Amino acid sequence: MKYDAIVIGAGMSGLAAGIRLAMFDKKVVILEKHSIPGGLNSYYQRRNADKGGIRQFDVGLHALTNFIKKGEKAKPFSKLLKQLRLSYDDFKLCPQSYSKIVFPDMELKFSNDFELLLNEVHEKFPHEIDRFNLLVEKIRTFNELDLSLEYSSSRSVLKEILKDELLIEMILCPLLIYGSAWEEDMDFAQFVIMFKSLYFEGFSRPEGGVRTIISLLVNKLTELGGEIRYKTPVVEILTKDGVAFGVKTASEELLAPVVLSSIGYPETATITSEMTLSPRVGAMTFLESIFVFDQKIPLEKNDSTIIFYNNASKYSYRPAKDFYDETSAVVCFPDNYEPLKRDGEGTVRITYMANYQNWKSLEKEQYAQMKEEVGASALSLLHKLTPQFEGKLLFQDIFSPTTIERYTWHLNGTVYGSIDKTRDGLTPIKNLFIIGTDQGFLGIVGSMLSGISMANLHGLMNEI
Amino acid sequence: MADVRQIVIDIISDIAPDEDVTNLDDKISLREQLDLDSMDFLDIVMELRKRHKVEVPQEDYPKLATLESCVSYLSPKFA
Numbered sequence: 001m002k003y004d005a006i007v008i009g010a011g012m013s014g015l016a017a018g019i020r021l022a023m024f025d026k027k028v029v030i031l032e033k034h035s036i037p038g039g040l041n042s043y044y045q046r047r048n049a050d051k052g053g054i055r056q057f058d059v060g061l062h063a064l065t066n067f068i069k070k071g072e073k074a075k076p077f078s079k080l081l082k083q084l085r086l087s088y089d090d091f092k093l094c095p096q097s098y099s100k101i102v103f104p105d106m107e108l109k110f111s112n113d114f115e116l117l118l119n120e121v122h123e124k125f126p127h128e129i130d131r132f133n134l135l136v137e138k139i140r141t142f143n144e145l146d147l148s149l150e151y152s153s154s155r156s157v158l159k160e161i162l163k164d165e166l167l168i169e170m171i172l173c174p175l176l177i178y179g180s181a182w183e184e185d186m187d188f189a190q191f192v193i194m195f196k197s198l199y200f201e202g203f204s205r206p207e208g209g210v211r212t213i214i215s216l217l218v219n220k221l222t223e224l225g226g227e228i229r230y231k232t233p234v235v236e237i238l239t240k241d242g243v244a245f246g247v248k249t250a251s252e253e254l255l256a257p258v259v260l261s262s263i264g265y266p267e268t269a270t271i272t273s274e275m276t277l278s279p280r281v282g283a284m285t286f287l288e289s290i291f292v293f294d295q296k297i298p299l300e301k302n303d304s305t306i307i308f309y310n311n312a313s314k315y316s317y318r319p320a321k322d323f324y325d326e327t328s329a330v331v332c333f334p335d336n337y338e339p340l341k342r343d344g345e346g347t348v349r350i351t352y353m354a355n356y357q358n359w360k361s362l363e364k365e366q367y368a369q370m371k372e373e374v375g376a377s378a379l380s381l382l383h384k385l386t387p388q389f390e391g392k393l394l395f396q397d398i399f400s401p402t403t404i405e406r407y408t409w410h411l412n413g414t415v416y417g418s419i420d421k422t423r424d425g426l427t428p429i430k431n432l433f434i435i436g437t438d439q440g441f442l443g444i445v446g447s448m449l450s451g452i453s454m455a456n457l458h459g460l461m462n463e464i
Numbered sequence: 465m466a467d468v469r470q471i472v473i474d475i476i477s478d479i480a481p482d483e484d485v486t487n488l489d490d491k492i493s494l495r496e497q498l499d500l501d502s503m504d505f506l507d508i509v510m511e512l513r514k515r516h517k518v519e520v521p522q523e524d525y526p527k528l529a530t531l532e533s534c535v536s537y538l539s540p541k542f543a
Contacts, residue, residue: 023510078499079503083503
């Protein structure tokens with residue numbers, strides 16, 4: 001079979017790239033190993049033992065970043081809508097109420113209105129407000145999308161501008177855990193992308209969760225004549241003299257002059273025999289506990305959407321030494337997006353940093369035991385944050401680094417991919433390009449923009 | 465003779481449906497008057513190819529800056 005382009009992986013970046021190529025009459029196929037689309041942001045369901053029905057869950061989605069109001073222009077989300085020719089209303093975005101960063105004796109709130117964070121910093125770090133404004137100005141005028149930028153440490157840049165280490169730690173905390181493949185630090189361009197995505201723009205959640213986005217993308221692709229094949233792993237990227245010309249699946253060879261891979265840079269390297277680089281596998285991986293209660297979880301008068309919790313003055317962002325690290329957590333209340341609903345079951349998702357090697361070493365029985373332990377730890381954190389809550393636990397599910405590995409085929413269960421990114425998507429193999437997480441744009445919106453920009457650059461602008 | 469000005473406006477209103485294209489000044493750059501970025505200009509070029517089989521090589525993208533320059537650059541290609 002001959003195509004104009006082959007995309008490996010039907011996650012957010014692969015679907016977006018496929019749409020762009022199909023929009024301009026390229027014959028494109030997306031090959032997906034799993035039986036459903038979504039990649040790292042997929043979905044699943046579990047039977048409800050009490051009522052006989054089924055409950056729907058998102059795999060990874062806490063929040064969609066880069067929130068805009070309808071009609072806002074020149075923002076990542078508005079660019080995405082234009083490029084994919086989707087309408088704002090289709091996403092059914094429900095904005096967050098507000099979120100907070102909770103350290104011992106200090107809290108900072110932020111919302112989809114940046115003024116809230118500015119006021120919080122002004123009130124709680126009055127000695128830092130002028131320097132914080134300088135930082136904000138630097139971020140506002142920084143061109144983070146310049147593909148030729150050199151990597152630099154965010155911590156060093158922050159320390160040059162801010163003096164209060166606690167403020168630096170608190171600002172970094174959500175940005176690191178929502179998008180850094182590096183340990184303890186992140187590239188400054190990535191920091192700027194994340195700062196704008198989280199603090200300038202903010203969070204929302206599509207009504208219906210990640211399925212809403214995935215079905216929009218799949219429908220659009222199909223309408224345009226693009227093809228998706230599920231349960232179709234690519235076993236080899238075909239190359240000759242350093243040039244890719246197609247892929248091999250279990251049953252056949254598919255040929256194309258352009259191959260876009262969204263499966264990760266190291267993962268792509270393992271199926272490309274002529275690849276001369278060995279991109280490093282990242283170490284950041286997570287555990288997530290999902291609890292369903294018989295009632296919604298009240299926090300305070302105004303319900304926060306996400307709590308970035310850290311029980312130390314410094315924020316440590318690195319794999320857990322043991323199996324998990326309960327010093328810090330992200331606690332997400334997916335019910336607390338507008339309009340708040342107060343009746344029905346309540347859900348909470350609690351994420352810890354984890355350690356892949358340790359989880360991988362467990363036998364089946366120990367694995368189940370360890371998941372029980374994690375669940376108990378997460379429940380006690382929830383109790384600490386909401387001491388008055390006495391809901392009845394109906395269901396709990398925990399996914400570990402090995403679960404992530406099993407369903408996404410990311411080496412070592414990484415969530416943010418390799419620590420070696422390729423911003424321009426280029427690899428040592430001609431006509432083989434990296435899109436998605438390892439191109440360097442993270443999150444759902446980032447991944448889609450990655451697929452779009454790489455398809456534009458390598459699939460449309462260079463004449464196929 | 466094709467109405468090149470209208471062809472370009474039709475494309476812009478399809479790729480940027482929220483923009484008001486009714487009162488454009490032909491001599492002022494499109495970017496100044498509308499929320500268009502380099503990705504949108506790529507779409508203008510791609511739509512010209514898809515709908516009208518007109519090719520615009522990458523080095524000529526700057527010639528699409530204003531409606532006036534679009535008309536003078538594209539008209540021979542439509543002839």
